[in-house]
Amino acid sequence: MRRLAPYLLILPGGLWLAIFLVVPMVFMASVSTQEGDVVNGFVQTFNFSVYGDALVQYRTQFLRSAGYGLVATVVSVALAYPMAYWIAFKGGPRKSTYLLLVLLPFFVSFVLRTVSWKFLLADDGMLLSPLKSMGLVPGDFHVLQTTVAVIGGLVYNYLPFMILPIYVALERVDPRVVEAAQDLYAARREAFTKVVLPLSLPGVFAGVLMTFVPMTADYVNAGILGGPENTMIGNIIQTEYLVNNDYPTAAALSFTLMAAMLVGIFAYARALGTENVLEAAAR
């Protein structure tokens, strides 16, 4: 009984994942190579050509998603790092309050928040119309339906997932280690680049993983804030599945996206594995 205990602990979660993750994945993998339509039903024909066709057809959206994901990730790091740093080192006794504020948007629905961005940024919305009437921006100026709006939405929605892991890493940095660097002739800036930054990189690494993947696969932001020129691969999958009912293409696109993402992340982890990063920083 005692030897079984550890297995019993993972049993509920394991079952959950098996039923709700593995089974649908196998099912969708099977669907991706079927042919047919909703009315007459789909038949398994092992039609692997759907993968190549889908990739060729939606190459632009794939590349756009990767590009948006990358830019949004970089912007997120740039915004999140100083915030996390400030909370960790200057937050004093109010640290948890500030963290709660970071998480506060999560108490409101993701879709609702994005829709309210749409109202806010609308061509004659509360932000743009005063600017236009003051003549500060041209009359045909718009924010919605642009790349900036979509990337802005992505950054806004996923920023807490970047702040939290960086905060956790910075919080663990012993202030005395920073003092030791200063004691050993490092100016403030050097103490940061040689000690604080390298020690917080594992947090940045985790933050990038936690935001890049969902941002690249996101469809809500492009759907609500973007225009036809900003369609991401998530929107295509959604349309193929729910509008066109082309299940094989939707499934094939999903698996292609997943494979590309896994390859990308493994390459990233290999190239920027925390150990390598730390070793480079130690010089």
Add this chain to the structure above:
Amino acid sequence: MTDIQAGTEAAAAASTSAQVPAIELDGVVKEYLAHGEVVQAVKGVTLTITEGEFFSLLGPSGCGKTTTMRMIAGFEDPSRGTVRLHGQDVTDVPPNKRDVNMVFQSYALFPHMNVWENVAFGLRRKKIGEAEIRRRVGEMLEIVALTGREKRRPREMSGGQQQRVALARALVNKPRALLLDEPLGALDLKLRQAMQIELKRIQREVGITFVYVTHDQSEALTMSDRIAVMNDGLVEQLASPREIYESPSTAFVAGFIGTSNLLSGTVDRIVSGSAVLKLGQEGRVLVAGDGFRVADPLAVTVRPEKITISTEEPAGDLSVVPGIVSEVVYLGLYNSYAVSLADGAEVTVFQQNALDSTSTAERGDAVWLSWQPRHSYAIGS
């Protein structure tokens, strides 16, 4: 001749010719604002530390010793007063521009760097040539017996090894003074004793001024040339270990360093350079020295090992106090007696087990305690 030895000789030469003190604190005060109230951690410390000296700041936690050291290092700005390093006012100089290095309480090694990189950190910041860095780091690691462990990460090392890395990391820069903040606190007793001897050896070898913060009186007594005993933000006594132990100048010092007996009474008469205190009906305490006046109240300390315990009343110019043995504890090297006096005070007496370990007296016995007048120390009132 190694570079470190050359540095030693240069430092020695500098100290004999110029006699500029390594560190001077002049009326240094540190105030904090805690919950809207001003709290003084250091209430005005003035002291001078000589070049090449092993100087200890000793006191209980919260006495201000660490704050004092952090002001020397530059991590705290004094609210008032001046800090001088080698005659130069550094009160407003940031820590990275002060030629002192610190060994932190928990070592504060850089966890993402190996031993070599940790030790080379200071030299790299000073933009010293790579060949010179290699030579000096190698030499330093040899001194602290860590050669061959250059590639280890701090977390892969024992506490004693980490401690030596911290020491090497500071000393490799040849600072004008090394500040050590309870560096042995995390080590077990055996290792701590070995490191005490090791630290003293290294200090002699490199000839750098050591400022050592500790709450462990035996550590301070073992290693220091001079000790400043601190209490409540002030220096109570600044003297050599022997002087601090043998003639504590305040009741606090007497109580904090070793075991001490505190006896108080009024001066009864003055006899040839000694004051005689009457203690109860039959007791008398002789205190060597002058400046005493009859009828003055006087507190006196006497160390337990200076007291002789006997069953007969001893004769001669001694302090003699009768009492009843209330406890005898056998401690191997010596017996410890607790003796109750007539006025209810309890006196501790150590009697070495030199000849045999049978006790002179048993619990409940009436005994006489006696000691030389020079072993009574009047405490400043």
